[in-house]
Amino acid sequence: MQHLLTAGAQRALKQAELIAHTSAQTNLDAIHLLAALANEESRAAEILLTHKIEPVMILAEFQLEIPDESSSDAEENQPLELSEALRDYPALKEILNSALEHASQADVSTEIGSEHLLWGLLNVEGKHTQWLNTRGNLSAQSLKQSIHAQQHQADPIDVDFAFRTVPTTINDQTHILRTIDAAANRLREGLRVVEDYLRFTLDDAHLMGILKTTRHQLADALKFIGPESLIASRDTLNDVGTAISTTSEFDRQTLEHLLQANLKRVQEATRTLEEFSKLISVEAASIFKQMRYSFYTLEKSVLGCLNNQQKLKDCRLYLLVTESLCHHGSGPAIRESLAAGVGIVQIREKEMTDRQLLEHGKRAREWTRETGAILIMNDRPDLAVAIDADGVHVGQDELPVREVRQIVGPRHMIGVSTHNIEQARKAVLDGADYLGVGPTFPTTTKLFEAHEYAGLKFIQQVAAEITLPWFAIGGINEDNLEQTFQAGAQRVAVSSAICGHEQPGQITKKLLEQFPS
Numbered sequence: 001m002q003h004l005l006t007a008g009a010q011r012a013l014k015q016a017e018l019i020a021h022t023s024a025q026t027n028l029d030a031i032h033l034l035a036a037l038a039n040e041e042s043r044a045a046e047i048l049l050t051h052k053i054e055p056v057m058i059l060a061e062f063q064l065e066i067p068d069e070s071s072s073d074a075e076e077n078q079p080l081e082l083s084e085a086l087r088d089y090p091a092l093k094e095i096l097n098s099a100l101e102h103a104s105q106a107d108v109s110t111e112i113g114s115e116h117l118l119w120g121l122l123n124v125e126g127k128h129t130q131w132l133n134t135r136g137n138l139s140a141q142s143l144k145q146s147i148h149a150q151q152h153q154a155d156p157i158d159v160d161f162a163f164r165t166v167p168t169t170i171n172d173q174t175h176i177l178r179t180i181d182a183a184a185n186r187l188r189e190g191l192r193v194v195e196d197y198l199r200f201t202l203d204d205a206h207l208m209g210i211l212k213t214t215r216h217q218l219a220d221a222l223k224f225i226g227p228e229s230l231i232a233s234r235d236t237l238n239d240v241g242t243a244i245s246t247t248s249e250f251d252r253q254t255l256e257h258l259l260q261a262n263l264k265r266v267q268e269a270t271r272t273l274e275e276f277s278k279l280i281s282v283e284a285a286s287i288f289k290q291m292r293y294s295f296y297t298l299e300k301s302v303l304g305c306l307n308n309q310q311k312l313k314d315c316r317l318y319l320l321v322t323e324s325l326c327h328h329g330s331g332p333a334i335r336e337s338l339a340a341g342v343g344i345v346q347i348r349e350k351e352m353t354d355r356q357l358l359e360h361g362k363r364a365r366e367w368t369r370e371t372g373a374i375l376i377m378n379d380r381p382d383l384a385v386a387i388d389a390d391g392v393h394v395g396q397d398e399l400p401v402r403e404v405r406q407i408v409g410p411r412h413m414i415g416v417s418t419h420n421i422e423q424a425r426k427a428v429l430d431g432a433d434y435l436g437v438g439p440t441f442p443t444t445t446k447l448f449e450a451h452e453y454a455g456l457k458f459i460q461q462v463a464a465e466i467t468l469p470w471f472a473i474g475g476i477n478e479d480n481l482e483q484t485f486q487a488g489a490q491r492v493a494v495s496s497a498i499c500g501h502e503q504p505g506q507i508t509k510k511l512l513e514q515f516p517s
């Protein structure tokens with residue numbers, strides 16, 4: 001019996017190969033296929049989106065790049081048989097066989113589609129399975145339910161194996177293409193403004209990279225529509241819209257206002273593209289939908305950078321306080337360092353009972369209020385709320401930002417510890433308000449294996465691409481502070497350097513004097 005792959009599934013396989021190649025990862029494997037499915041395909045991508053997994057997250061997590069050339073030129077109408085796919089992509093054999101198994105279980109005989117490939121991916125153990133599970137709560141079982149739910153929905157965007165042909169008239173086609181052409185131009189223009197802002201004002205290489213990915217997506221989506229027919233249907237002279245300009249179009253009071261207006265513009269343009277493309281190409285519509293989600297994430301990340309830069313503008317020295325490390329108890333350490341100019345304090349207690357933490361936290365809250373400093377509770381979102389702290393700090397093994405946000409609400413800050421550049425990029429997209437970046441130097445405050453020291457190299461990497469406020473941490477003291485600044489840090493977090501000092505106020509002053517003005 002013949003088992004054919006849908007056009008969408010074929011494109012994903014080709015795209016996976018290109019991604020592996022572009023990312024300089026010679027061996028094709030499951031993560032490349034996952035990135036391709038998220039980036040290219042309608043059905044699998046739709047499912048991933050319902051689990052809040054966007055292509056940019058996969059690229060950031062697994063350090064992948066989307067190739068400039070697209071696989072969408074693949075001979076779309078040439079059916080590909082499973083045996084040929086197994087021959088062409090031997091590294092994905094297990095996934096393909098598992099995909100077949102799932103496709104064969106359908107009520108009616110069906111081709112192997114992108115959603116079956118996703119099922120195959122989830123059935124083959126690897127770092128992607130664990131990531132999909134923790135990041136999107138997506139497992140083989142939950143996918144089975146999603147596919148089942150989709151098969152019983154009428155929304156045509158979810159169908160990638162039956163290309164939808166809508167009987168529009170030639171006239172309708174022209175109107176649709178004109179609209180798409182105009183929206184694509186609006187999108188490009190808006191993107192350019194946002195890109196220039198990210199480049200010249202925010203100077204954020206990471207977020208610029210995400211914008212670049214959306215440019216590739218736009219090019220890919222338009223290939224499904226046909227760039228020549230778009231140009232052919234353009235009629236600028238008779239476009240009434242070109243003569244209309246609203247006063248709000250010229251009303252830009254600040255750079256941030258300008259940025260927000262253009263972020264909105266790209267979101268609106270993508271929505272138009274998504275809606276009108278549904279009448280022509282489900283693939284294009286699906287890519288536009290993914291782009292729209294990426295713009296929401298980007299907007300949130302850019303605005304998060306700006307807001308938090310503002311909130312933390314006077315917080316360059318961060319003190320982590322642990323009672324057992326303090327010479328004269330944590331009270332004097334907190335009060336003296338606050339008086340000497342510390343702008344942000346973290347309660348980091350591992351031994352206290354909840355009751356003790358609550359009392360201790362409330363006292364620290366009063367002291368920090370007196371000097372206008374920020375108070376953060378380590379590890380415990382619930383106690384952060386209970387003591388009315390300004391935020392909570394979580395590590396890589398603790399609750400993810402999304403879950404913490406559900407507990408603390410929108411007004412509390414969430415700090416995230418990061419130990420490599422992928423974690424830092426991800427934390428930015430997840431919506432962290434600031435990052436801890438380390439460990440930089442050997443420390444006895446927390447146990448790390450030798451290989452876990454990220455060192456000054458990590459500081460340099462973060463300095464080169466991340467503008468969300470971040471604090472270098474780990475073994476920083478008056479002797480190596482200068483080196484830390486040289487590597488690009490602007491903010492620093494310390495514990496033993498202040499807590500373990502006989503005169504916490506004096507050492508705080510000494511450290512602050514070393515900060516570049």
Ligand SMILES: Cc1ncc(COP(=O)(O)OP(=O)(O)O)c(N)n1
Pocket residue numbers: 318320346348378379393394395396398415416417418435436437446471473493
């Ligand atoms: C500012 C800052 N950065 C990093 C950490 C470390 O957090 P985590 O990895 O969760 O370790 P613990 O501090 O909980 O032992 C931090 N607390 N603060």
Ligand SMILES: Cc1nc(C(=O)O)sc1CCOP(=O)(O)O
Pocket residue numbers: 320417418436437438439440442443444445446473474475476493494495496497
């Ligand atoms: C708690 C902690 N987290 C780190 C990280 O890299 O995530 S380093 C660290 C210890 C910070 O204390 P000190 O200034 O005494 O070295």
Ligand SMILES: [Mg+2]
Pocket residue numbers: 378379393394395398
């Ligand atoms: Mg922690």
